[in-house]
Amino acid sequence: MRRPCRRSKMWSGLPAGAGRPCGFDHPAVVTLREEILAEASRLGFLACGVASLDPSRFGDALDTWLARGFGGTMRYLHRQAKKRKNPALIVEGAVRAVVVLDSYLPRHSADGAGRVPSAERRVPRIAKYARGRDYHLELGERLGELSRFLIERGATVARAFADAGPVPERELAARAGLGWIGKNTMLIRPGTGSFFFIGSVLTDLPLEVDRPFETDHCGTCTRCLDACPTDALVEPRTLDATRCISYLTIEHKPDPDPELARQFQGWAFGCDICNDVCPWNERFAAATDRSAYQDRGDIPLDDPDFFERLDAAGFAARFADTPLERPGLVRMRRNFATAYQSLEP
Known part of the structure; x- marks a missing residue:
């Protein structure tokens, strides 16, 4: 039996200073950070922000989670734990993460977002993200372009990660002001929802970081x-x-x-x-026009x-x-x- 859901107030914007939607208006003097955000927009990313690579505040929670056996047979999570708890160890010399969101909701699924498919149509189901091209390839190619852009702008370290390696993507995305980690463990972005991939480029460029998204907007919803x-x-x-x-x-x-x-x-x-x-x-969920993610x-x-x-x-x-x-x-x-x-x- 579903319990009543008293929702926190919803809105379509973000707090000032949080990781920004790609494509914002630029001032006359454009900083390197703003050039990077503009490039992320050109590459088709939904949003982009910059986070520090400070040690995770969830380190103890990760140890407890692994000790409870919740990682199952994913032994690589144990091997990667040290780097997940301290992302500065992932790439030597890196001090910042440029974090992007990439919407993947297929057009034919947009009307059904937020609703469980009808049980009357008794056929197997495939997750929405898996209907098109492998996102590791699609997202990885554009992250590679973003990495090259950073190198052209003076970075000596710019390594892309498309949901691979020991990168704590959701924590870095929240740290970059792109959303909060919901009760379903997904990153949720105001005005967008959670149907997106998270990618990152770890770099040695000492970019100005975004204000972390620290407010929980799940309310009492379960x-x-x-x-x-x-x-x-x-x-x-x-x-x-x-x-x-x-x-x-x-x-x-x-x-x-x-x-x-x-x-x-x-x-x-x-x-x-x-x-x-x-x-x-x-x-708020809206379909992407990106052909690679269509069914x-x-x-x-x-x-x-x-x-x-x-x-x-x-x-x-x-x-x-x-x-x-x-x-x-x-x-x-x-x-x-x-x-x-x-x-x-």
Whole structure:
């Protein structure tokens, strides 16, 4: 039973001094920082901000999270913990992070943002971000351009990260004034929601930093916690990955626990539930025009034997450079079968 949601006041702007939307009006004298923000806008990013690489204030929380086993089989999180807790150790000489947001909501999904898909259409579901080109490639290419721009402007260190490596993206984004970390663990931006990727360039340029976004605008809302079918959100802002549908359909190689799998609600790759039910997405989520993130429409979701009929070569040809390439054919066959089983009455 969903508990009442008393929302904090919503607005479409940001506090003065916070990480700015790309494309703001420039004064007559343009600083290097403003040149970088303008370049981020030219590259099509939704917003851009600058953060320090000071030690994380969540270091103890990360240690506790890992000790509780919430990272599952993602052993790299243990290996990367020291750098995640002190991002200045990630790239030698780096002192700042230029952080960008990249909207990915496909056009056909815009009307459904903020609403869980109807259970009446009993077909498997693919997460919205996975419908088009692999974002590691799409985002990475434009971050590479931004890195080169920084080098041209005097940086000797400018390394791009597109959701890879030990970068604590959400904390750096909040530190750059781009939003706050919601109860669903996602970065939420006022007037935008949370359907975006986070990328960063770590640099030695001593740029002026943005004012961190420190206000929590989730209020007393618990929609994300209430809606998660596997109870992966064990408490506000704490995710047990071993119960998360996204983890179990993407990162986790063994078959999922049958009891958990019955709760998947048709998700075959990833999951959007805690984003879909968020009031900020319900009100503000807007589709991107970027062609790379549009739904390719190449998966007949109502065909339970689709992946069974594909051979390895056919799968590779069809899903090259897409997120579905990562799990491979064998695991997508398993995921599709599990998704259909979870839809059975």
